[in-house]
Amino acid sequence: MDLAQPLRRPLTVRLATPRGFCAGVDRAIQIVERALEKYGAPVYVRHEIVHNRHVVERLRDMGAVFVKELDECPDDRPVVFSAHGVPKAVPDAARQRQMFFLDATCPLVSKVHVEAERHHAAGRLILLIGHAGHPEVVGTMGQLPPGAVVLIETVEDAETFVPPPGAALAYATQTTLSLDDTAEILGALKRRFPELPDPHKEDICYATTNRQEAVKRLAEGSDLVLVVGSKNSSNSVRLVEVALRAGVADARLLDDASGLDWSWFEGVRTVGITAGASAPEPLVQGVIDALSERFDVTQVDDAGERETVTFKLPRALTA
Structure with a gap:
């Protein structure tokens, strides 16, 4: 053994299940990708298709042009509305201009x-x-x-x-x-107002619910919880809040491995890792790889809800 190499401190990494992409995010990204394949670049996207910097940058590199408002789009190129939904005035304006648009609003x-x-x-x-x-x-x-x-x-x-x-x-x-x-x-x-009627089905989506339940389980046995996701991702920010509320000593939001701060790991033996619904899985693996370079990592996959939900793409992209 090379005595010059210090022994790396052991670290248990617990991975949440489920984590990362939900069906609505996956569908929205596919809509932009398929539109670029079918119609060529550029394809315009009103607002970020989903709230993740890495996803937006990759699609931009493929030829997507992200704009704030419809008036920044030409009439003769496809435009995609983001997964978050748009006011009715937006598709109405697109129809008036006879634009071809694809609605990526999560079902x-x-x-x-x-x-x-x-x-x-x-x-x-x-x-x-x-x-x-x-x-x-x-x-x-x-x-x-x-x-x-x-x-x-x-x-x-x-x-x-x-x-x-x-x-x-x-x-x-x-x-x-x-x-x-x-x-x-x-x-x-x-x-x-006790007369308030409940929705036919809970509005908070299955993916948000499942990821919050998973992060509560992580919080129970972890010293630190890391949430991979962007700061403008509501569901990712909520995961940090849920972890702290569930009793973990520290929880942090980071875009990717470059956001790791090694001071967070002082005294940490077990770290839980999850990802917001718009964060790609390779970003999670990147964090694990960075931890493995510094610690003797033992990886544990937490048992959780297995998601099988899928949503259909618009007919214009599948015909």
């Missing part, structure tokens, strides 16, 4: 849109639990006329909201919220 976000429209048609004022400015919230509120949806961001909002006299109420939620935070907000609303 579970579309479900929330349909629920909101159903409540509005029934004359109910909709309370939307979510984060101001998030593209999904902007898209959901933009399905209906101004004033038809009231945004509720916090328990305080739920406690202080005053409905118009005689208003019938309903609620919907952003699909990527923390289950626990949403339960607190909804608890306050239901206490004040």
Whole structure:
């Protein structure tokens, strides 16, 4: 044995199951990839297709052009709407310009849109639990006329909201919220307005739920939890919050292995690793590889929900 080489400290790495891409993200990325294959570059994408820097950069290198608004797109090239959904005014404007567009909105976000429209048609004022400015919230509120949806961001909002006299109420939620935070907000609303009808099915999506449950399991036996994902990814940020709430001493969000800070690992024997729903699996492997260079890593795959959900691509891309 080379005595000049110090023994590497052992580190147990627990990998969450499930982690990373969900069906909605996978579908949205495939839509951009297939559009580039079928129609050639450039293909325009309104907003980031999903909230992950690496995904966006790879698609940009393939010929996707990411824009903030539709008026930045030419009339004669395909345009894709992001997985988060868009206000109704966006496809309406595209139709007026006779543009060819592909809607990559996650079907579970579309479900929330349909629920909101159903409540509005029934004359109910909709309370939307979510984060101001998030593209999904902007898209959901933009399905209906101004004033038809009231945004509720916090328990305080739920406690202080005053409905118009005689208003019938309903609620919907952003699909990527923390289950626990949403339960607190909804608890306050239901206490004040017990007649609030529940959605036909939970708005917070299966992938968000599964990843939050998985990170709670990681938190129970880990000294540190690492969440691979971008800072503008709501579901990734929520995973850090859920891990801390579940009792782990420290939890960190990082885009990739370059974001590792070795000071985080002082006294750490077990690290849990997960990834947000828009983070590619190679980024997770990159973090494990970086840890393996520094520590004597033992990898353990946590048992969890195995996801088999898939969503169909638009017919224009499969015909």
